[in-house]
Amino acid sequence: MVVRPIVIRMLTYEDTNQIIELERLCFEYPLGERTIQTYMEMLDQISVGAFQNGRLIGLVLGVVENDSLHIVMVAVHPLYRRQGIASTLMEKTENLALARDIKYFTLEVDVFNSSAIKLCQKLGYRITRIIERYYENGNDAFLMTKRAGQEFA
Numbered sequence: 382m383v384v385r386p387i388v389i390r391m392l393t394y395e396d397t398n399q400i401i402e403l404e405r406l407c408f409e410y411p412l413g414e415r416t417i418q419t420y421m422e423m424l425d426q427i428s429v430g431a432f433q434n435g436r437l438i439g440l441v442l443g444v445v446e447n448d449s450l451h452i453v454m455v456a457v458h459p460l461y462r463r464q465g466i467a468s469t470l471m472e473k474t475e476n477l478a479l480a481r482d483i484k485y486f487t488l489e490v491d492v493f494n495s496s497a498i499k500l501c502q503k504l505g506y507r508i509t510r511i512i513e514r515y516y517e518n519g520n521d522a523f524l525m526t527k528r529a530g531q532e533f534a
């Protein structure tokens with residue numbers, strides 16, 4: 382098979398099955414089919430995917446909440462990690478949000494998920510508070526937030 386370049390584009394409802402598949406691969410406790418379908422049906426969302434040979438290998442799902450974008454999922458296929466794909470997708474998502482005058486970004490991350498915490502800190506997110514027992518397994522989450530323009534520490 383010819384390996385083609387990675388294509389970054391906005392996700393649409395037609396991508397739902399691939400999103401569900403990638404989520405299953407990346408999370409111990411996936412949100413599941415119905416929740417993802419609901420997100421993809423929302424009109425006010427900004428979601429971006431990375432594709433190679435037509436296959437989804439990374440994604441960011443964001444839901445618009447007033448003047449904020451709530452990032453509900455960031456995931457990259459295990460074989461494609463540490464190549465800057467999540468960073469690129471997050472930056473693209475933020476730029477699309479900025480074009481709509483959305484200046485605040487929020488996301489929840491498991492307090493034990495050091496790779497995701499590092500990724501977000503590198504992109505300018507800061508830990509704002511702890512949400513106790515946020516996850517199905519009882520783990521707490523950090524609420525991480527960013528204001529546009531706060532790129533790095």
Ligand SMILES: CC(C)(COP(=O)(O)OP(=O)(O)OC[C@H]1O[C@@H](n2cnc3c(N)ncnc32)[C@H](O)[C@@H]1OP(=O)(O)O)[C@@H](O)C(=O)NCCC(=O)NCCS
Pocket residue numbers: 407408454455456457458461462463464465466467468469488489490491494495496497499500501503
């Ligand atoms: C977290 C995740 C999205 C990162 O994707 P990625 O494409 O590998 O991230 P990037 O290559 O853009 O990494 C950017 C920075 O994040 C940090 N980082 C990412 N993965 C890391 C790891 N395994 N260990 C330490 N730091 C890590 C590093 O600072 C990295 O920069 P560097 O490679 O120059 O050191 C990916 O590991 C993943 O899908 N994990 C499972 C799902 C998940 O936990 N999602 C986050 C929920 S909020």
